[in-house]
Amino acid sequence: MRYISTRGTAPTLGFDDVLLTGLARDGGLYVPESWPCFSAEDLRALQGKSYADLATAVMGPFLAGSIVLDDFPRIVRETYADFDHAAVTPLKQLDADLWLLELFHGPTLAFKDVALQLLGRLFDAVLAHRQRRLTIVGATSGDTGSAALEACRNRANLDIFILFPKGRTSEVQRRQMTTIAAENAHAIAVEGTFDDCQDLVKALFADEPFRDEFGLSAVNSINWARIMAQIVYYFVAALALGAPDRRVSFAVPTGNFGNVYAAYAARQMGLPIQRLQVASNRNDILARFFEGGEMRIGAVEPSLSPSMDIQVSSNFERLLFDLTGGNGAEVTALMTAFRRDGLYSLNAQRLAQVAQVFSGFRLDDPGTIAEIRATRAATGEVLDPHSAVGVAAARALAQAGVATVSLACAHPAKFPDAVEEATGHRPELPERLADLYQRPERMAELPNDLEALRRFVRDHAKGLTAV
Numbered sequence: 001m002r003y004i005s006t007r008g009t010a011p012t013l014g015f016d017d018v019l020l021t022g023l024a025r026d027g028g029l030y031v032p033e034s035w036p037c038f039s040a041e042d043l044r045a046l047q048g049k050s051y052a053d054l055a056t057a058v059m060g061p062f063l064a065g066s067i068v069l070d071d072f073p074r075i076v077r078e079t080y081a082d083f084d085h086a087a088v089t090p091l092k093q094l095d096a097d098l099w100l101l102e103l104f105h106g107p108t109l110a111f112k113d114v115a116l117q118l119l120g121r122l123f124d125a126v127l128a129h130r131q132r133r134l135t136i137v138g139a140t141s142g143d144t145g146s147a148a149l150e151a152c153r154n155r156a157n158l159d160i161f162i163l164f165p166k167g168r169t170s171e172v173q174r175r176q177m178t179t180i181a182a183e184n185a186h187a188i189a190v191e192g193t194f195d196d197c198q199d200l201v202k203a204l205f206a207d208e209p210f211r212d213e214f215g216l217s218a219v220n221s222i223n224w225a226r227i228m229a230q231i232v233y234y235f236v237a238a239l240a241l242g243a244p245d246r247r248v249s250f251a252v253p254t255g256n257f258g259n260v261y262a263a264y265a266a267r268q269m270g271l272p273i274q275r276l277q278v279a280s281n282r283n284d285i286l287a288r289f290f291e292g293g294e295m296r297i298g299a300v301e302p303s304l305s306p307s308m309d310i311q312v313s314s315n316f317e318r319l320l321f322d323l324t325g326g327n328g329a330e331v332t333a334l335m336t337a338f339r340r341d342g343l344y345s346l347n348a349q350r351l352a353q354v355a356q357v358f359s360g361f362r363l364d365d366p367g368t369i370a371e372i373r374a375t376r377a378a379t380g381e382v383l384d385p386h387s388a389v390g391v392a393a394a395r396a397l398a399q400a401g402v403a404t405v406s407l408a409c410a411h412p413a414k415f416p417d418a419v420e421e422a423t424g425h426r427p428e429l430p431e432r433l434a435d436l437y438q439r440p441e442r443m444a445e446l447p448n449d450l451e452a453l454r455r456f457v458r459d460h461a462k463g464l465t466a467v
């Protein structure tokens, strides 16, 4: 499989290079040159398979030509054996036509584990073949950091450095990063905001000699392999509910548009998905876009679902690429306008095309609390605030005869304050993290200063040569 950039001018790459590269050199995002296709018959042949076998079948075509293709079934098996539920992503029925797809049974209790646990292993395997090492550097406002540290710790060919704003994450989030004891995994508390952390990371990547010396790389949500790994659970859920002989819709809590883009990809591959409901909190740039076709940036405001407090959904560029018929020049023009003016719009024809599949939904904080409370009262299920936005979106979407699935993206114990406010009960951490508050914390503290970061990475990264 070959991958092309959404901006049309970066070199075409195979899977292994797309995995290690992340962002394309022209500023675009990599997408597969064509979608693998599953016919109704192919889909029926997948029914009843285990998560790992289904995952291998669905992702296999994307790895065609990869140096790790032969090892892939084993890597997938090992990845998902590490999840707390034998089904990996179990479905729970909430109502006559409404299901919850639980994506939080991985090591850090959020759906990002589903992709990042696989990514860490794929990075390590490709690098072992190439006899190389890499240095992962990233910034986090909360969930991504712990999932990335957990995915990369103790991998022979990786060092990882995650920056987070000191004192600005929740205690669970901080402890999940600082209690990951591993020689190659570094949680760094920066004196500053999340934006400061992100600016430091960008500045470090912009230092080309440094980037080359340490083989800097990223595992952020624009990495194609993360999207690929997320496609799988849409197949899992739809097949379990009777696809291809039953229509299924999904409601997806959204920040960077990564998770819902994976659903769109599954649809392009032949999975009969009826509709996709894009669920936002008060940071509703996407909901406004689906209403009027205008992408207009606003100020980010904090909410009860912080992982969705985003105003620029980077993965949306991948959808734009498809809408323009793969026109890199047009995507470049739209993204340039967006960066310059904080605004772009689609014409009526393109908006109609989008509306055939997507619709937007928004829910404010009081609505989120009310949804957690109502779902608990009606079903006994305890939702985290992100999942609650999704369930409310799914209820709004419900169509008779169509199975509607809402994605549960985090375990309620990751956001105990909101859940306690809604239900009167503080959710307990699952067994694997039950002693989180007793574990020793280990973190570095750095000023908001590029030179200090450079020195820290230099002192702790093992460089490019395979050990």
Ligand SMILES: *Cc1c(COP(=O)(O)O)cnc(C)c1O
Pocket (backbone or CB within 6 Å): 110, 111, 112, 143, 144, 221, 253, 254, 255, 256, 257, 258, 259, 260, 307, 308, 386, 409, 410
């Ligand atoms: C990351 C995250 C999201 C947003 O996912 P995107 O792929 O960025 O759309 C939603 N909920 C939770 C709990 C998350 O961690």
